[in-house]
Amino acid sequence: MRVVVSRLAPRRLLLAVAPVFLAGPALGGSMDPAPERLQREYTSDELTAAGYEDLIGQDSPCLVVAASAPTYAGRANGLPCRADGAAFSALAGEYGYAIAPTLLHGAHTYGQRSFDLRFESSIATINSSQSYWKLGTEGPPDPATHAASVRNKEPAPVLALYGVRAHKGLPFGFETGAFFGWLGQTSLFVPGVSVRWAPKEGFREDLPGLLPDLSVGVQFRTITGTTKLQAYTTSIDVELSKRIVVANALEFTPYLGGQRLIVATRSGSLDLTPNVDANDQCGFAGYDESRNHAKICSNGVGKNSDFANAHTYGTNVTYRTRVVTGAQVKREHFIGAAELAFDVAEPGGENPSLVGGRQLTFALSAGATY
DSSP: OOOOGGGSOHHHHHHHHHHHHHOOSOSSOTTSBOGGGOBOOOOHHHHHHTTOGGGTTOSSHHHHHHHTGGGGTTSSSOOOOOBOHHHHHHHHHHHHHHTOOOOOSOSOOOOTTOEEEEEEEEEEEOOTTSHHHHHHBOOOOOTTTOOOOSSOSSOOSEEEEEEEEEEEEOGGGEEEEEEEEEETTSSOEEEEEEEEEOTTTTOOSHHHHHSOEEEEEEEEEEOBSOSSOEEEEEEEEEEEEOOEEETTTEEEEEEEEEEEEEEEEEOOOEESOTTSOHHHHHTEEEEEGGGTTEEEETTOTTSOGGGGOEEOOOOEEEEEEEEEEEEEEEETTEEEEEEEEEESSOHHHHOTTOOSOOOEEEEEEEEEEO
């Protein structure tokens, strides 16, 4: 069967490729972040020193104490849950990598009147065997009881991002863009913006025409849909490419680029004991203005320990450098691209908080240009 792309109207083409790039699992799923589960366990010596030697060998002893506060109310020392900052930084950093902007275009632009709309799909590897992915993501519900899981036994080995992006040409070789996507198997959405400059734009003859096209740009993407984890990924891009015209009909453009990724992550307020209501436990009865707005607990002293089990992770910034190689194809109004991006070095070399190995991203796009 012979397919002639040029006979497809741009609108029909977009409708044809949309299901390929936007198909995926339903919204929400096992890879939603659950950073409240990332906690540092107490050692036997620490439990003994705190007066809780009877909890040695128990899973998550701080959760046991929180759930049975009256039982442990007479003990001099509390046993608050301890957030694991290193695990959170590693988990959030890999989410930030998964949403990192792609290139999926040559270094040149198509002029100030140009506009293109594409569907995009990318797959980023993650270090799913690490404990922070098993503890820090929701996991599937119990098939029998439909109760929420307490651990993701088999995290997905990749995170898939599905989205749509648009570019608009501007004068003097500039181009601006926008992106909106959804991170598969989660309830997370990913908006983004970009701007780039192709200084060689318009020079297609003599010596300048023989040189590769060059562009530099900045892109930004973030995560929405949860307060538990916030990631902001900025990419500083440099790209070289060379257009090759085949039979005066097909434009083939291989490209090579480098990206400097800056990933900033933090969390909202997390309840480290989500199954315990601190207000109910203490019998919350208002605030004592004479004691600096302290909470009043009607259930008595010793039954308010769960208020210590709230935590917020501050901003952590990590840096990654990756190489991007790919190719773009254009024929009349159809335009598409494929690329592979990968870390240049082990992430932990520059970022001690990242304990996982290198990641890579494979991406595709297809759409129409005018």
